[in-house]
Amino acid sequence: MPQPDLRLEIDSTPLAVRAALSQVLGHRLATGLAPHRRGDLxxxxxxVLNNIVEHAYAQGQGTILLELGARPGGLQCRVQDWGQAMPGGALPAGQLAPRLPDDLPEGGFGWHLIRCLTRDLSYARVGGSNVVTFSIPETDKD
Amino acid sequence: MELIATQLPGLLLVRVGQDRIDAAGAIQFKDRMRELIAPAQGRVMLDMSQVGFLDSSGLGAVVGVMKLLGPDRKLELAALTANVEKVLRLTRMDSVFVIHPAAPDDLRDAG
Incomplete structure (x- = not known):
C-alpha cells in the first residue's frame, strides 16, 4: 500500500493478533471512529488475521503484515502473509451453513462477517504470499 | 478466563468477567464452561454485560457450550453489548439462543 498510516508486523499467534488489534484500536485511525465503527474494524x-493464523500458517508460524490507510470514504486495509495459498486460489464464499436444530454450526462465521462488513474485498497470490485487500466503509453497507 | 458462577434455584448464572471472548480465549472459555455446567441442573444463563468483543471463534465456543447442554436445554444470554448483538444478528444466531435484555440485578447480587 502506498503511504500507509499504520504498518504492523504480527506473529501468527492468537495472542499476537489480540495485541495487534489493541494497537490498531489505540491508533488515531481508530480513536476518532464512532464506537460501532470501531467494533466493525x-x-x-x-x-482476517485469525484466519491466517489458523489456516495459512497451519503448518508453522510466520509473519503477517498489516497496513491501514485512511482514504476518502473509509479505511483501506491490506493484509499479507507468506503461508499456504487459499484453497482453490479464491476467498471462501462465506455462506452460512444451514442451521439444523440438532447440529448447530460452531464455525464458518468468519468470512460471512468479513463480507458483511467490508467493501472491495480481493485476494491475490503474489510471489509466494497471500494478499487480501478491502476497505471498511465509513457508512453502513446496508 | 474469568467466569463467576452463581447457582440459584433452577438457574446457573455465569457472569463473564472479562471484556472479550476471542480466538485466543475461546477454547479456555468452552473448557471452563464445561466444568461449570457439568453438575448444574436446569437453566444456564450467561451474563454478557462485560463482553464488548466476540469474534467468530468466540461465537463458535458459545454455540459449543449450548450443544454441551444437550438437545433439551437452550443457552440463555443476558445483557448483550451492541458489538456482540451485531455479531449474533449478522450470523443469524440470534434466534438460536434465548436472549434477555438484562441479567436481573437481584439475581446477580443473590450469590
Missing part, C-alpha cells in the same frame, strides 16, 4: 481485522 476490530471484528473484521480479527477475522
Amino acid at each position: 476490530e471484528l473484521v481485522l480479527a477475522e
